[in-house]
Amino acid sequence: MTAPESAAVTTCFRHPKVESHVRCTRCDRYICPDCMREAAVGHQCVECVKEGARTVRQARTAFGGRISAVPVVTYVLVALNALAYLAELARPSIVDRFGMLGAGLRDADGVHYLWQYPYGPGVHAEGVVGGQWERLLTGAFLHMPPAEGIGVMHIVMNMASLWSIGRVVEAQLGRARYLALYLLSALGGSVLVLLIAPGTLTVGASGAIFGLGAAYWVMGRRLGYDMRAVNQYMAGLLLWLVISAWMTSWQGHLGGLLAGGTVTLAYAYAPRGGRRTLLQAGACVALLALLVVLAVVKVSSLEAGAA
Numbered sequence: 001m002t003a004p005e006s007a008a009v010t011t012c013f014r015h016p017k018v019e020s021h022v023r024c025t026r027c028d029r030y031i032c033p034d035c036m037r038e039a040a041v042g043h044q045c046v047e048c049v050k051e052g053a054r055t056v057r058q059a060r061t062a063f064g065g066r067i068s069a070v071p072v073v074t075y076v077l078v079a080l081n082a083l084a085y086l087a088e089l090a091r092p093s094i095v096d097r098f099g100m101l102g103a104g105l106r107d108a109d110g111v112h113y114l115w116q117y118p119y120g121p122g123v124h125a126e127g128v129v130g131g132q133w134e135r136l137l138t139g140a141f142l143h144m145p146p147a148e149g150i151g152v153m154h155i156v157m158n159m160a161s162l163w164s165i166g167r168v169v170e171a172q173l174g175r176a177r178y179l180a181l182y183l184l185s186a187l188g189g190s191v192l193v194l195l196i197a198p199g200t201l202t203v204g205a206s207g208a209i210f211g212l213g214a215a216y217w218v219m220g221r222r223l224g225y226d227m228r229a230v231n232q233y234m235a236g237l238l239l240w241l242v243i244s245a246w247m248t249s250w251q252g253h254l255g256g257l258l259a260g261g262t263v264t265l266a267y268a269y270a271p272r273g274g275r276r277t278l279l280q281a282g283a284c285v286a287l288l289a290l291l292v293v294l295a296v297v298k299v300s301s302l303e304a305g306a307a
Contacts, residue, residue, distance in 0.1 A: 010030045011030065011032075012030055012031055012032035012034075012035055013029040013030055013031070013045075014031070014032070014035050014045070014046070015032050015034065015035070018032040018034075019032075020032045022036065022042075022043060024043065024044050024045040024048055025039055025042040025043065025044055026039075026044050026045070026048040026052075027044075027045060027047070027048050029045060031043065031045045037049045060174075061171075061172050061173065061174055062172065062222070062223060063172060063173050063174070063177065063219070063267045063268060064174070064177070064267070064270075064276050064277055064280065065172070065173045065174015065175070065176070065177050065178070066174045066175070067174075068170075068171070068174065068175060071166065071167040071170045071171065072175060073166075073170055073175050073178050073179050073182075074162065074163065074166035074167050074170050074178075077162060077166065077182065077205075078159055078162055078163060078166075080141055081141055081143070081155065081158070081159060081162075081205055082155075082159070084141045084142055084143075085142075085143055085155050088142060088143070088145060089145075089146075092145055093110075094142065095142055095145060095201075095203060096110070096112070096201070098134070098135060098138040098139065098142060099135065099138075099139045099142055099201045099202060099203040100135050100136065100138075100139025100140070100190045100193055100194075100201070100202045100203065100252070101126060101127035101128065101132075101135055101139075101198075101199075101200070101201045101202075102127050102128050102129060102193060102194035102197070102198025102199065102200075102298070102299075102302075103125070103126075103127050103128065103129040103130075103198040103199055103299075103302050104125075104126040104127045104130075104199055104201070105123050105124070105125065105126055106123065106124060106126040107122055107123045108122050112126065112201065127198070128194060128198075128295065128299055129198070129299050129302045129303060133295075135190070136187055136190040136191065136194070136295065137183070137186060137187060137190070139190055139202060139203050139204075140186035140187075140189070140190065140204070140205050140207060140208055141205065142203040142204070143155035143158065143203055143204050143205070144203060144204070144248075149247065149248070150247060150248075154204060154248070158204060158205045158206055158209060159205075161209045161212075162205060162208075162209055162212070165209070165212050165213060165216055165233075166178075166182075166209075166212055168216065169181070169212050169215050169216055169219070172219055172223075173215070173219075173267060177267055177280065180263070180284050181211060181212070181215055181260060181263045181264065181267075182208045182211065182212065183208070184211070184259050184260070184263050184284060184287055184288060184291075185207055185208045185209075185210065185211020185212065185214075185256040185257075185259045185260040185263070186205070186207050186208040186211070186256065187259065187288070187291055188207065188211065188255040188256050188258060188259025188260070188287075188291060189206070189207020189208070189210070189211075189249075189251070189252035189253065189254075189255035189256035189259070190202075190207065190252065190255070191255060191291045191294055191295050192251045192252065192254060192255025192258075193249055193251045193252050193255065194294075194295055194298050194299075195251075195294060195298050196251045197249070197251055198298070198302060200249065200251075202248070202249040202251075202252055204248060204249070204252065206248060206249070206252060206253050206256065207249075207252040207253060207255055207256030207259075208256055208260075209256070210237060210253045210254075210256040210257040210260065211256040211257060211259055211260020211261075211263070212260060213233065213234060213237040213257065213260070214256075214257050214258075214260040214261035214264060215260050215261070215263070215264040215267075216230060216233065216234075217230055217231075217233075217234050217261075218261060218264040218265055218267075218268055219264065219268060221268075222268040222269070237257075240253070259287065259291070262283075262287055263283065263284060263287060266279070266280055266283030266284070267280050267283075270283070
């Protein structure tokens with residue numbers, strides 16, 4: 001009489017050397033303790049949990065952004081501005097090279113002159129009109145050196161504003177929409193400087209922050225906030241817009257305010273549905289195209305003056 005054959009040993013489908021006796025409630029494959037994930041009933045394997053997460057609809061804000069508890073973009077923007085300021089302190093010439101300047105002249109000694117024609121030998125065009133288009137954005141990450149204007153208070157006030165209002169706006173819009181709003185507001189401020197005061201060297205994140213302020217007001221109206229607090233904030237922002245005419249660049253502030261308000265109106269009032277994100281992105285692209293066209297036309301007109 002022969003001995004009975006031993007029962008077949010079942011093993012984990014991910015770890016064939018590990019004996020397992022529990023099946024995934026979703027795919028019915030054997031799983032070991034390392035592969036088990038708690039489910040509403042029983043356990044599921046790692047692959048089934050990942051697949052389930054992909055099929056679950058992500059929670060969205062009222063404006064279509066993904067909900068995030070950590071304002072990562074605001075943290076990064078503050079850090080970039082702080083690092084840029086440290087770079088300025090180490091090399092002050094960064095402000096002259098990367099600050100927002102529409103049109104200026106520079107000689108061999110590096111001296112800025114007001115934009116004028118004709119200019120003599122050894123002097124060349126400086127700023128956006130000289131092909132330095134990056135100034136339209138880099139100027140928004142620089143601030144006044146300690147010995148000029150309001151000095152270090154320039155970056156302190158801007159970063160305090162960005163920290164306080166940026167986190168609120170980012171939480172409502174989501175990271176991608178918030179970043180697009182910030183950059184378009186910064187660009188809008190620089191373009192208005194180019195259009196109205198091309199010979200003025202300007203720096204600061206104020207244009208972008210004014211755009212965030214406009215976004216805060218539009219969101220408040222759209223979501224039914226208590227507008228007393230929102231209106232008080234906007235009143236302070238507009239007061240600073242007036243004061244800045246004597247201290248910094250009111251053109252940059254106004255341009256950022258208008259661009260930020262325009263973008264947020266598109267975010268807030270795009271019809272809900274599958275095409276909402278497409279419409280919001282289209283509005284951002286349209287505004288970007290308009291700003292680029294305005295900048296190109298202005299630069300062309302300045303260059304035409306040389307003829």
